[in-house]
Structure formats: structure tokens, C-alpha cells
Amino acid sequence: MIERDLFDSGHEIWRDSVRKFVESEIVPFHEAWEDDGIVPRELWLKAGEAGMLCCTVPEEYGGLGADYLHDVVVFEELWRSGASGPGFLIHTDLVATYIRSFGTEAQKQEWLPKMVSGEAIGSLGMTEPHAGSDLKAIRTRAVRDGDDYVINGQKVFISNGQMCDVLVLATKTDSKAGAHGITLFLVDTSLPGFKRGKNLKKLGMRAQDTSELYFEDLRVPASAMLGEEGGGFKIMMTKLAQERLAQAIRSATVVETVLDWTVKYTSERDAFGQTIADFQNTQFVLADLKARSVMARVFTDKCIELFMQDKLDPVDAAMAKMTTSELHCETVDKCLQLFGGWGYMWEYPIARAYADARIVKIAGGSIEIMKTIISRDMFKGKTGQKR
Structure with a gap:
């Protein structure tokens, strides 16, 4: 299997810390928060104390001053656990980024320290x-x-x-x-x-x-x-690639996670004298999804690398967002089928993943918008249409 060489030992130590936080402070309570329709503000304060909010914010504004991969680890661990409730990504990857990139010094001093601590939610x-x-x-x-x-x-x-x-x-x-x-x-x-x-x-x-x-x-x-x-549209356009990259990171992570759940379930569930995993159909469905998930992961990691070098092209970001979003929805659908009736029960994580998945074809720009961006680049200067 292809190794993810983006992350060093320090990032993996950070991942262990984040994973422990998610498992102890989020996972046991997430079902109740789904019933409530909201997570408590106390969680934001705990996450801030743990350093999980706005990791890249410089130390002068209360942050860790860490690289973007520290934020990526937080996002991946949330999605790996199925914890779709905490809106940390919007707070960290979008709002804090807008303020850091375009805010005045007074605006940064006013908001960034409070966003890092979880006192102010963006x-x-x-x-x-x-x-x-x-x-x-x-x-x-x-x-x-x-x-x-x-x-x-x-x-x-x-x-x-x-x-x-x-x-x-x-x-x-x-x-x-x-x-x-x-x-x-x-x-x-x-x-x-x-x-x-x-x-x-x-x-x-x-x-x-x-x-x-x-x-x-x-x-x-x-x-x-x-x-x-009058400069708002230009500002928003400069951050679209980052927003779409975050969506790709989310989808690539969920695809891998759902496949792991499904391999485990089908290996244990018996039907007609054998496990569901023994059926060729199961093997072929999961093999196809596995191969495509690896391709999605490699391309997404490459986009992360380009983003950290300030070289991520908006078209590449659109392709990453489009392809991983479509794979995300296809994977949860095909894997839920292998769970049978249990896959339709809310107590099973696959059911929640299925419900959570549909927004990825809309959030951060719809699939149709992504196709428009890609096709315009393909036909630039080659048709009579205005581009």
C-alpha cells in the first residue's frame, strides 16, 4: 500500500492526541447532539484548550503557529470517527483564514485569540x-x-x-x-x-x-x-481552492473509513453458509472501491502538498472536490447495501455516513459548478464562447 509521506513523526504524535480527544470528548455524546441539533459550547472550549482550533494561527495571536497538516489531522480524525457535528472546519479553515489573510491588525487582535481558545465561534x-x-x-x-x-x-x-x-x-x-x-x-x-x-x-x-x-x-x-x-468577491475567489481542498480531504477520509467498516462487517456476517465477504460480488464491489479510494487519496495528498507550496490551481482543486465527492456518495451507497437491513438503522455508523454524505455534492460548490470550471479550462481559447 502507498504510504502517506506528507506527515512526519510529529504529525503522527499530534494525530494520536487528537484521536484520543475525539474518542473521549465527542464520540460518546454525538448521538445525543444529533437529537439536540447542536453541540454544546463547552466542547469548543475544550477543543480550544487542547489546541485543536486554528492550529496555523501564529503564536502572537494565541495559536500554535503550526503547519497546515495539523489542521488536516484534526479534520481527518473528526470525519474518521463519523463526528459530523462540530463545525471546526468552517471556523478554522475558512473564517480564521479570511481574518488572517485580509484582516487589519486590530481585527486579528480582536478575533483570532478568541477563536483559537473556542471563546468565539466563527x-x-x-x-x-x-x-x-x-x-x-x-x-x-x-x-x-x-x-x-x-x-x-x-x-x-x-x-x-x-x-x-x-x-x-x-x-x-x-x-x-x-x-x-x-x-x-x-x-x-x-x-x-x-x-x-x-x-x-x-x-x-x-x-x-x-x-x-x-x-x-x-x-x-x-x-x-x-x-x-467592493473587494469581497475577489477575496472569496482567492480562498475557493482551499475550501474545495477541505471537502476533498473530508471525502477521501470518509471513503477509507466506510470501506474499513464494511470489510469488518462482511467478514463477520454469515449468509447461506458463508460470510458475506466470501461472495464474489462483495469482493469485486469492495476491490473496485478500494482501488479508486487509493487514487483519490494520492491525488488529494498531492493537492495538499501543492496548497502548502502555494501552488494549488483552482482547476485541480475543482477536480479533487468533484471526483472525491462523487466517490464518497457512491461508496456509502454501495457499502450500505452490503450491510443489508442493518445498514438502514440509525444505530449503525454506515446509516449516518449515508445521510451525511449527500451534502458533499453541494457544499463548497456543486458538482455542476466543478464541471463548468474544469471544462472552461479545457476549452479555453478553443471555442467562440465567452469564457
Whole structure:
């Protein structure tokens, strides 16, 4: 089997520590959190104390100052355990990254230490009821009023929405400027005018809170702007490859995990005088998925390596996200079939993995958007269409 040579002994020591935390502080309680539709804030504080949040944040802002692989280890161990509830990835990989990359020194000092400790939970406010992948179509407005901006609008499907303390919010500051009219703000959710809607009930990832958010004459200081006015779309585009890489890491990890579960189950379950693993159909299905999982892992690890060298191309990220997402959904479906009726029971991890899987073809850009990105690159300069 191909060895993963990205990680050194220090990373593996860190992995052991993270795995122990997940097994003791998350796994025993996750089913109850699924019933509640949310994880407790205490978990965030414990994770912060364990150093599991925002590992790459520099020490001057309270972080470990570690490399990206430390964050990867946290994400992999969460998904390997089936713990889809804690919204650490959005908090760490997206919100903290936006603040580190584009925030002022005052913004970094205000938010990063609290995000590292788990005291402040981060979320992204981009999707609206009528604007998903097409971010240029957002309608949430921010209007300048003296030294402040007044924000009105609505967001939906916002992960960590019930708990977030800081929100990277996409707004329109110029409705006639298209993509150039989008501006980002760091919103302190304790401000008047910020309202949380209901905690949405989802097909999967039931323990992760997902909300509607409303902004009713929410007044934020101009100093809360992230980057420049009208520069929000450009900022968001610079981080899409990282977001899609995270989705690929998730899918590659879940595929490997589900295959391990299925090999174990089919090797122990008897049918017609032999184990399910003794049937050629079982062997062929799992052999095919295994070979493709190794290919997905190798490509994903290569993308991680390129990302750490600041060389990850958006098209490569789209290919990684698209192929691993499709393999993810196919794997949980075919493996659940081998569990038979038990695979449909919520007490079995494969049932939860099946329910959790479907979002991966949507989150971080739909499969159709990924295909558009890839095909545009393929036919660049070769057709009469505008690209």
C-alpha cells in the first residue's frame, strides 16, 4: 500500500492526541447532539484548550503557529470517527483564514485569540434563499451612514449559525456593480439588529447547527469591513481552492473509513453458509472501491502538498472536490447495501455516513459548478464562447 509521506513523526504524535480527544470528548455524546441539533459550547472550549482550533494561527495571536497538516489531522480524525457535528472546519479553515489573510491588525487582535481558545465561534454568511453558488446575486445590502454601515438582508444554510460570535458576512454595497459591488464585513453577532432564525432540520449532519440569519438595520462600524469596499468577491475567489481542498480531504477520509467498516462487517456476517465477504460480488464491489479510494487519496495528498507550496490551481482543486465527492456518495451507497437491513438503522455508523454524505455534492460548490470550471479550462481559447 502507498504510504502517506506528507506527515512526519510529529504529525503522527499530534494525530494520536487528537484521536484520543475525539474518542473521549465527542464520540460518546454525538448521538445525543444529533437529537439536540447542536453541540454544546463547552466542547469548543475544550477543543480550544487542547489546541485543536486554528492550529496555523501564529503564536502572537494565541495559536500554535503550526503547519497546515495539523489542521488536516484534526479534520481527518473528526470525519474518521463519523463526528459530523462540530463545525471546526468552517471556523478554522475558512473564517480564521479570511481574518488572517485580509484582516487589519486590530481585527486579528480582536478575533483570532478568541477563536483559537473556542471563546468565539466563527461562521460564514454568504448563501441566501435566492443565491447559492452565484454569489454575485446576493441581495443583503450594506449602506454607508457616517462612520458606520447599516445592513439589511437574510442568509440561509449557515453552519454554526446558532452559535457564532463572529460572522464573515457578504453584502452588496453597490447593487449596480455586479461582482465588484460585494463587500465583506466581520460582524459581531452581539450587536442589535442581528437575529438568528430557526435551527434548520437537515437530512444529515444533524448535530451541526445550521441556521437562517436576519439583519434588520444592523449597524456596524466601517472598521469592521474585511478588505476594501467592493473587494469581497475577489477575496472569496482567492480562498475557493482551499475550501474545495477541505471537502476533498473530508471525502477521501470518509471513503477509507466506510470501506474499513464494511470489510469488518462482511467478514463477520454469515449468509447461506458463508460470510458475506466470501461472495464474489462483495469482493469485486469492495476491490473496485478500494482501488479508486487509493487514487483519490494520492491525488488529494498531492493537492495538499501543492496548497502548502502555494501552488494549488483552482482547476485541480475543482477536480479533487468533484471526483472525491462523487466517490464518497457512491461508496456509502454501495457499502450500505452490503450491510443489508442493518445498514438502514440509525444505530449503525454506515446509516449516518449515508445521510451525511449527500451534502458533499453541494457544499463548497456543486458538482455542476466543478464541471463548468474544469471544462472552461479545457476549452479555453478553443471555442467562440465567452469564457
